[in-house]
Structures are given as structure tokens and as C-alpha cells.
Amino acid sequence: MTGPMTVADYMKEVLVHPHTGYYINKDVFGQKGDFITSPEISQLFGELLGVWSVYEWQKIGAPKPLQIIELGPGRGSMMQDILKVYSRLKLNDSIKVHLVEISPKLSQIQSNRLCESLNEGSMDDLSYRKGITKFGVPISWHKMIEDVPRGFSCIFAHEFFDALPIHKFQKTENGWREVLIDIDPKHDKLLRYVLSPGPTPATKVFASNDDTANHREVCPQAGVIMEHLAIRLEEHGGFALIADYGHLGDKYDTFRAFKEHKLHDPLIEPGSADLTADVDFTFLKKSVADKLVTLGPVPQRQFLNSMHIDARLKILLENCKTEVECKNLSSGYKMLMDPDKMGERFKFMALFPAVLEPYLNQMRVAGFQD
Ligand SMILES: C[S@@+](CC[C@H](N)C(=O)[O-])C[C@H]1O[C@@H](n2cnc3c(N)ncnc32)[C@H](O)[C@@H]1O
Incomplete structure (x- = not known):
């Protein structure tokens, strides 16, 4: 370090430095890691997101092929549960999967989990790995969303935007x-x-002189990615679902670190803990307001409730083979839904091209009505 650096540069250096970055070389999730996310807690989460995407895709007329894109797929658990849904509905032949992942270690974990066969090395397109999933669906990995081929897409981003660098x-x-x-x-x-x-x-x-707040956090990279999503959805069609912890521009000082599931000082032992900041959904919405219709953000429990999480839980509980399995399902459900756990703090926002607005008013988007 040669002089003071911005918090954004610090986050970038600590999280995604190509050699030493926190995300780059290790599996940071689960009980042995530093934090746990909804798709890791329960299969209910990814399954319901899969059902949501099939439903919205079919309402639009199910254009084929559908590119399912996920930004920051972690261990690949959510995509696995989404693909289970497409497979059960025999829709495998209509889809392709594109994962946007910067971490070699996590992308390896994703391919081990998802793939039957793999092809690595230099590609004739902007992917760094390709394969066929255990469900028979073509899959490829990209460093940036800009590298994903253009085409009608359903885009997911779960706990992706909170990992991007902010200025304070x-x-x-x-x-x-x-x-x-x-x-x-x-x-x-x-x-x-x-x-x-x-x-x-x-x-x-x-920063604006009209701002009444005394402190502000801004994530320019989130704005750039949102603008890219807007152009992509407007020009090639599709829709997106963003889920993260966040606020409506009314929280000002949220930069923090997590180590071994506890809050940690972000400046101590950089690289040993996850750095994160709450997502400003108002900023995300504003970045795409000229091109897209945005729905939400709504709290996670509202979204999952209106996707009938209770009915899905009931079926899974009826089919449990052991008491431990039943207990895990119930405690996972509670963790996702409880307002004091992840039910309120995590929020869902959907994006559709503005041209669909009249149609969306007639056929309400699943998960965003009371
Ligand atoms: C907090 S984790 C969330 C993982 C997963 N979505 C989940 O909910 O379990 C953030 C993910 O985004 C990836 N990531 C972080 N910054 C990235 C960037 N700039 N470009 C692409 N992927 C990134 C990380 O490697 C990781 O897979």
C-alpha cells in the first residue's frame, strides 16, 4: 500500500485479487466458512426460484433457447435446485446455463457439483470452461456478464451485489x-x-449537495452491471431476479466484515473475512429506470410465501426418510422465513423490459403480489 486507498479499492483488493483474494482460493461458505446463504440452507429456496422462472418464461411465450444466467453462483447449489425443476418439467432441451464467476476455486466447486463432463482451456468464445450438467444441459463459465452470449435470458443474482466494492x-x-x-x-x-x-x-x-444524509455508500460497479442488464434485456428479451440484503437508500453506514459467522472489523487481517455492504435497491432501480420495469423490492418471506413455500415444505416433509431430514427442513424453512432471521432483511426485486409493462399489469408477476 503506497498511500490511502478508497474503500472500493480496498474491497476489490481484499475480495477478488487474482492471487490472494478472499473469494479466489477457498470455499468460504457453510459451517466451516464465514457465512451461510439461503440456497445453502434449504433446497426450498432454489426450487422456488426455479418454479418462478419457468412460470414467468412460459407467460411470455417460452422463447427458446432460454439462457439461464447466474451472477456469483457460490457453490452452485441454487443452480442445481433450479435445474432440478427444469428437469422434472422436461424442459432441459430448451435451456442453456451461463455462470458468471470470478473465483477459480468456486467455479471448480460449481463444476464438480453440477457437471457430468467438462472441457477447459482456450474456448472459441468468451467462456473459460464449458460442460454438460448432470441434467444434460450445456453450461459455460464467464468472468464477466459482458462475456455471456446475447439472447433471451432469465438472470439470477443472489448475494452478488453485496460483494461488489463500495465508496464511502x-x-x-x-x-x-x-x-x-x-x-x-x-x-x-x-x-x-x-x-x-x-x-x-x-x-x-x-455525492450530492442536496443529500440530507451525513454519510453515504455508493457502488458504481453495481450501477454499471445494472445498465448492462438493462441493455441486454431490452435488446434481446428476458427478465431478472435480484435477491440480497438491502435498503431503499435509507441506510448509510453498512460496510462490515464476517468471519466465522460473527461480525468482524473490516480493517483487521484483510483477506481473512468476507467484506460486504447492504445493497441500495433505490440506486439499482434508478440505474435502469429508462429501460426496465422494476418490481419490489419485497421482503424474502413475502416472495417465498406467495410462491407457496408452505405447500412445498409440506410435500417435502411428507416424503422425509429420517427425523433428522425433517428437522433440517423445518429449521431451514424457519431461517429463510423468520422476520428476525432472513425473512425481512433479504429482499427480492424483479426486472422486465419496459415494453412488457402493459402486459405485466394484466398478468401480475409471481412473488410480487400480497
Ligand atoms: C456472497 S457470495 C454468494 C454466492 C451464492 N450466490 C449464494 O447465495 O450462495 C458471492 C459470489 O459472487 C462471486 N463474485 C464476487 N465478486 C464477483 C465479481 N466481481 N464477478 C463475478 N463474481 C463475483 C463470488 O466468488 C461468489 O461466488
């Missing part, structure tokens, strides 16, 4: 300043926050 701003009597990270002069192995002495490129572009 602080209002002072001299105007907005950027929060930077610097070496602590008293302990050269420790880091500390400092304020930029004047405006920075990021404060000039993203």
Missing part, C-alpha cells in the same frame, strides 16, 4: 469527503480510516 462518503463542514483506508502511523501493521483532504473523483460524481 462523509459530509463535513467543507462539503463531502471520501472515507479512505490508510496505514496507522502508530502501528504500521494496522489500518485506519481517514478522510480525503478534499473532494475525490468519486465524491464529485456520486
